[in-house]
Amino acid sequence: MPTLSMLLVVSAALFCIGLLAALSRRHAIFILIGIEMMLAAANLNFIAFWRFAPQPAPPTGVMVAIFAIAIAAAEAAVGLAMVIAVYRHFRTTNVDQLDQLKG
């Protein structure tokens, strides 16, 4: 049987791969993919902590994960819509060229 820490290491790895995608890729969609990965890693942690808690535990982890999935879906929809809107406006999805907020 794997221990809780093994699961946590897996989810930490997933989180960092998501971070890598969000930090390193130039294409805006990759940033969204990375964020979705990080959210999935967090969900994995919720479920893992619930499963390894002293039993019987109330299914709080499960409920939070369900809500997190719903919110992540909303985030993905808005994020992708923004990618399309930005692309229409600037004719690019390269985040390096999107620096209108520069101080």
Added chain:
Amino acid sequence: MSTVAFAGIAILTLAAALAAATLQKLMHAALSFAVMFVGISAFFFFLGAEFVGLVQIFVYIGAVAVLIVFTILLTRHDVGKVRGFNWSGVFVAVAVFGGLVWTISKTKSLSIVPQQIKPVTVQRIGELLMTNYVWPLQCVGVLLTAALIGALILVMEEKS
């Protein structure tokens, strides 16, 4: 959950995630992204949260992955051109990973094995959603509506 199954799913998930993060072609990355969510759903199934696993598959593979593919197709004139890789991101990611692993290994209370649990039925989840979690449920409903309308407004053709 046997260790072999755990290792298999972990390797599948992480490999798919790495592919999704690094593949050059966007469409391939989006497909690996979907595969990664199959792996995560498998984790959920093995951890006894079947409902969450199913919801994950429906929402991510059924909806989000499809949305991503649509977005890729809608912005495809740009796909070939946006390349390049920011190496400083790799250092940050590796540093965060090192820090997290070090912290996990240092925390002794985490090396525990799971106990037997009673399965969480869909009925129980439904009851909880309608009682203890009814306010969050309503808020998520409002949030989803707002996101839907917002996304629609964002992609509407600009009248110039």
Added chain:
Amino acid sequence: MNSWITSNVWLIPAAPILAALLILAFGKAARRAAAPFAVIGQLTALTMSIFAFVPTLHSHGFRSVQNFTWFTFGEQTLRIGFVLDPLAAAMLIMIALVGLCIFVFSIGYMAEDKNFSRFFAYLSFFSGAMLGVVIANSLLLLFVFWELVGLASYLLIGFWIERPSAAAAAKKAFITTRIGDMGFFLGILWLYHRSGTLLFYDGGRGCLESVGLLALGASATFIALLIFCGAAGKSGQFPLHVWLPDAMEGPTPVSALIHAATMVAAGVFLVARVYPIFLVGAINGVTPSLTVVVWIGVATGLMAALIAVAQFDIKRILAYSTVSQLGLMMVSLGVGGVAAGIMHLLAHGFFKALLFLGAGSVIHGCHHEQDIRKMGGLRRLMPVTFSTYAIGMMALSGVPFFFSGGWTKEEILHATSQWPRSHIPYYLMLVGVFLTALYMTRQIIFVFFGNRRAASEHVHESPGVMTIPLIVLAVCAILFSVVLTPAWPWLENYLTGYPARFDPHLLIQPMIIVSLALVGAGVSLGIWMYRRAAGSDPIQQAQPALFRFLENKMWIDEIYDRTVIALAAIAARFSDWMDRYVWDGLVRGVGAIGHFLARLTTGADERVINAGVDEGTVGAHGFGRLMSRRHSGQIQTYLGAIALGMLALVLLYAWLG
């Protein structure tokens, strides 16, 4: 070997499906390899089907079941499985063998098509899905394969996608069968609700075994009727038969596969498979649900046979004859002759595939002309096609003694005459048999006899790759009758689970006289009426109104247009109106209230709050200018900073804890 295949029976549908995936994976590059892949996949399935057939011979009433858990959902466990019994084994061999002949034929027929490899991938997929339907031991698994069959038929009917009529026919087939499937799915849900299992056989606890059937109670009638909805959709029973003749838009091998081995057979097979549900609460073998099956079958059989008399498209005649034969099978199932119905299904599989491939050969020879009025005199020019076609025609008409269709048709007529409730179906079926002989004679005279007409110029016999499957199927259509005769009813006993005994006295039965008289009357009337009909129809000249009524398929499509589709259009227009004026008005009203409230608050905002904020902004501006130097506008830089901040927090936690 035998026990190995009975416990791995899932490999049989897996072989063609694997072939389909391989062909699709290689894409356009696999043009040359596509046909060998498909044929090898089908050949593997056929070989394994024969191996699976052998153990079912050893003991009567053999049944081997493998169930396994698909997944656990909370406290519910969903189980699926595979079953091998005489019904499944016989169907497997028929599907694999007929499928193989059609595959080989297609190599010749589709040789010049640009999407050659895609066609073979779909064909393999179609055949694999149908093999899966046959061996499923769970109504849910059966439904999955059932829908895959529907999908494959959609892809194949619309294979020539550039033709609008093909695309429309594919859509029509898909939507019409979907209407039936909706009922089927409701039936599945209801069945699961009552019995708690969807497995057919499960060591006494399945839904077709005593415990499960007992749990159904009075709702069994409704469940059976809902399941029959699905069967009626797939098997083209009235009133859902409209898609089947239109499905002729697909390539001819596809028509052969749909009409003989796969699609339409699925519905009849489904009724036979869940027959115990139809039988719940039977008095003397009659239940309300089976009575419905009988009357629907009778209506379908008679109506289609009448329409077939007035068609001019060589494939459409065959299509309506399929609809009529399916009606016959349903009647047989309804009156209690399950074995007879399945035997007719198997025999029909052989000779209808033969007829369709023969029609394909004719069409191929006539350069894609399908109107029988323009053919004629092909007897000399296409001798192999003609002789095999004649065998198929005699088997379909039900000529007794030598042709498989004759025996099974008699079995069905015999079973129908014994039905305790009414004799009307029996007499109507006799009319149907007569009409079948008539329209098949008409078709064969138009196509193969008489003088050569417009399309008969430059006709050539088809190549060997197309004629050899025809010969194989013709031999099957004849030899198959050996196991069907009442003197040695081996197949019937095999299906019902009794040992067969040879009794030559049973060879001559009263039913044979009736049958012989009817077929003889039909054929001779046909010859008398059509022998001098050079390119025009005598009925059309004598009774133009009646002929037009039949030629236009009794205007059923038009009736649907005026009723069902018009109703849907009205509903859509009403919803549109509601949306435009009622709901929109409500939303506008709410918006106006909000607008008014906003006006009120603006005043307070401008005079009271703004003044204080203005003061604060001056200070913030200076600080902001200081901070803005740090901002590159690059989102990834911000994200990296956030990540480093998180790392610092984690390390702080680890250091403290």
